[in-house]
Amino acid sequence: MAEAFKFELVSPERLLVSEDVESVVIPGAEGEMTVMADHAPVMTTIKPGVVTVNTAGGKTDRYVVFGGFADILPEGCTLLAESATHVDKLNREELTRRIQEAREDLSDASEHHERTRLEEYLGQLTTLEGAILPA
Structure with a gap:
C-alpha cells in the first residue's frame, strides 16, 4: 500500500476534495x-x-478541470482549478x-x-470531449 498524503481540489465555487489519497493524476501543461x-516540490499549470x-x-x-495550477509538496498537493466538477456531473451542453x-474567441483573435x-x-x-462524453 502506498503512503497517503493530503490532496485538495479547489474551484472558485467550492472545495471539491480535501482528503488523504495515495495518488493523483493531473493534466499538467507539459503532460x-x-x-x-x-x-519533489513542483508548481505547474493545469490544462x-x-x-x-x-x-x-x-x-x-474523476474530476474535470478547465485550467488552473497545482502546488505539489512532499506532504501534499493543492490543485486550484479555474473551474472543476465531478466527471459524473459534467453535461454535454456545458x-x-x-x-x-x-x-x-479564436475567430476574433488577431x-x-x-x-x-x-x-x-x-x-x-x-x-x-471525446475522452469523457459518449458520442
Whole structure:
C-alpha cells in the first residue's frame, strides 16, 4: 500500500476534495503527471482535462478541470482549478458551450500568440470531449 498524503481540489465555487489519497493524476501543461507522497516540490499549470484521485480507502474518483495550477509538496498537493466538477456531473451542453466560446474567441483573435494559445485550448477541450462524453 502506498503512503497517503493530503490532496485538495479547489474551484472558485467550492472545495471539491480535501482528503488523504495515495495518488493523483493531473493534466499538467507539459503532460499528465502522477503525484504521490514525498513528491519533489513542483508548481505547474493545469490544462483542461481529467484529474484522477485514488483515495487512501481504495476508491477512485474523476474530476474535470478547465485550467488552473497545482502546488505539489512532499506532504501534499493543492490543485486550484479555474473551474472543476465531478466527471459524473459534467453535461454535454456545458462542454459544448465552452468549445463554442473558444471557437468564437479564436475567430476574433488577431495576434499570433493569442491565436496559438486559443488553438491549443480548443484542441484540449475537444480532446476532453471525446475522452469523457459518449458520442
